[in-house]
Amino acid sequence: MAHPLISPSILSADFARLGEEVRAIDEAGADWIHVDVMDGHFVPNITIGPGVVKALRPHSTKTFDVHLMISPVDDFLEAFAEAGADIITVHPEAGPHLHRTVQRIKGLGKKAGVSLNPATPAKMLDYVIEDIDLVLVMSVNPGFGGQKFIASQLRKIEAIATQVSKKGLSVDIEVDGGIDAITARQAVDAGATVLVAGTAAFKGGPDHYAANIAALRGGE
Ligand code: DX5
Numbered sequence: 001m002a003h004p005l006i007s008p009s010i011l012s013a014d015f016a017r018l019g020e021e022v023r024a025i026d027e028a029g030a031d032w033i034h035v036d037v038m039d040g041h042f043v044p045n046i047t048i049g050p051g052v053v054k055a056l057r058p059h060s061t062k063t064f065d066v067h068l069m070i071s072p073v074d075d076f077l078e079a080f081a082e083a084g085a086d087i088i089t090v091h092p093e094a095g096p097h098l099h100r101t102v103q104r105i106k107g108l109g110k111k112a113g114v115s116l117n118p119a120t121p122a123k124m125l126d127y128v129i130e131d132i133d134l135v136l137v138m139s140v141n142p143g144f145g146g147q148k149f150i151a152s153q154l155r156k157i158e159a160i161a162t163q164v165s166k167k168g169l170s171v172d173i174e175v176d177g178g179i180d181a182i183t184a185r186q187a188v189d190a191g192a193t194v195l196v197a198g199t200a201a202f203k204g205g206p207d208h209y210a211a212n213i214a215a216l217r218g219g220e
């Protein structure tokens with residue numbers, strides 16, 4: 001399979017030892033660090049805010065891939081940018097003006113991502129795809145780790161990959177939710193370039209992280 005980047009989701013890390021966990025997954029070969037921010041309103045779970053992102057920043061030099069599942073989202077963009085996010089990804093449903101939100105992220109000097117929930121069509125990207133750096137395809141309904149991969153999202157990944165290549169854009173296609181060695185291959189075959197994995201990356205504890213990441217890459 002093509003060589004995907006691996007972005008482990010710290011949602012599945014030990015929250016009592018988050019700094020050490022970020023360091024361990026970085027040393028195990030993570031390409032990016034995926035940070036899931038949830039507000040108990042946009043999604044039915046609450047995780048962490050910009051203060052924790054800031055505290056984690058010194059623990060890794062890897063790209064902080066910050067997935068905001070909060071609404072309204074605009075008021076928090078600056079705080080996450082200042083905390084050390086490199087990529088800020090938002091959902092179109094998290095505010096009334098997606099184009100403006102994307103421009104704000106770019107204005108903060110950060111890469112901008114747009115995330116599509118399982119029922120949100122790829123069409124939603126039509127008028128922003130040229131302005132963004134990443135599309136995050138949710139292959140579970142956001143809110144929790146450990147859910148089952150929704151196979152219909154493979155078609156969406158294919159459609160986005162076709163659009164990106166037709167237009168000659170350099171936009172990463174990231175997939176998030178239920179990724180294991182098998183669904184990783186399916187997603188990459190469909191056109192995904194970055195894989196988020198929580199459960200599959202952190203299972204078994206730090207001694208297993210390197211092998212977990214290698215398995216997600218395709219076992220090489
Ligand atoms: C879900 C989050 C995911 C999640 C993935 O709302 O966006 O990043 O942590 O976890 P797994 O890999 O366990 O499905």
Ligand code: ZN
Nearest residue numbers: 036067176196
């Ligand atoms: Zn996520």
